Amino acid sequence: MKGRLLDLARISLPLVVICTLMVALIAAVNHFTAPVINENEKALFNQSVKDLFGLSKNEEPTVDPLHLPENELLPSGALAAYAVKMGEKQLGYCMEVTGSGAYSEDLRMLVAIDGDGQIIDLCCLASSETPGKGDKVLNDGFYSTYYLGRTVDEITSADPPILSGSTKTATALYNAVDCALALYQTLTVQKGDGA
């Protein structure tokens, strides 16, 4: 019995040491890269908001986070909502949502909606879909045809637009848009006079 335990320890101890070493290495690299990755994500978010509302490089919009309801009214997949202004002018709203049902991880999307509930534009912040295959759905040519300028009623009453060979990604994109519009409606009801 003692011999077997010693054998087990002799085999497992090196594995534990190797795992500890690798974890320490990853932690050290993460310590240096995490702030840079966060900065990159912030820059990507800011640039995406500008692109969604068609602003130039020099224009700096004000992006105010909106308070999300903490109850069952909050659609699943909703991450955040922002009111976007340029000076005193309200440009619209930006919904940060995830689209479930993708081939790989959930899509993380930004959906820009104007005061009338129409989709201005949308973009993908993060996706792990197959390059050249699933991510075709995320190209401007596909989604602009089906989603831009549509309202919540038009989207929910129609079948999800599907691209052959990228069915799952197209479904995830539909779910993300659906979630963004549901979030917009929730916030509209909450405030009574607009999101």
Place this chain on the structure above:
Amino acid sequence: MFKTILKQFKEGVFDKNPLLVQILGVCASLAITTSVSNALYMGLAVTAVLVCSNLFVSLLRKFIPQQVRIAAYIVIISGFVTIVEMLMKAYLPSAAEKLGIFLPLIVVNCIILGRAEAYASQNAPFPSIIDGLAMGAGFTIALLLLGAIRELFGAGTLFGISIFGQSYTPIGILSSPPGAFIVLGCLIALMQYLKKDCPSMNSTQRRKSQSRMSKQGRIRHDP
């Protein structure tokens, strides 16, 4: 010393090229080589993981018990893949975005585990690093060839720069997975031709090989 290094590089790039001779790491290679830039980033990422994992495995080769060596190699490889992924996300975000899911999938690339088991676990750290560099160079060159052919004829561009002008009609199939298979097949055939494997095989070797295959029932000899 220099001759040994040169020999290792010749093996990695030509004699034992991971993609064109050993046919390893095919899945990611076919998927990612729609453009030369993707191929370059993938090749460099795999090379970095190969070098680091080879060095680590070589340093720990006397410490890792035989029974758990594969598990240990996988832990080491996945650790370095995670590190490379974090570094690329921080300093080459657009490249990390382009490689997508194939970046973490380097973990299951047979080349890396194969070199850890076949070379690094039996050799000193320095030759193991050179082996990682040589195999990585061979893999990167093969990916670049594949990517260059597919992008050039499939899209008419190289590194995104138009080569043939607006009048060129791209060969669509080359951008799709079947095109990748066709180009890879042609490159493997070209490699075999360059190596002159078949003509260099002497008559005794050929007879032995045929005899072995006929015993296995794969081919029949006419009387």
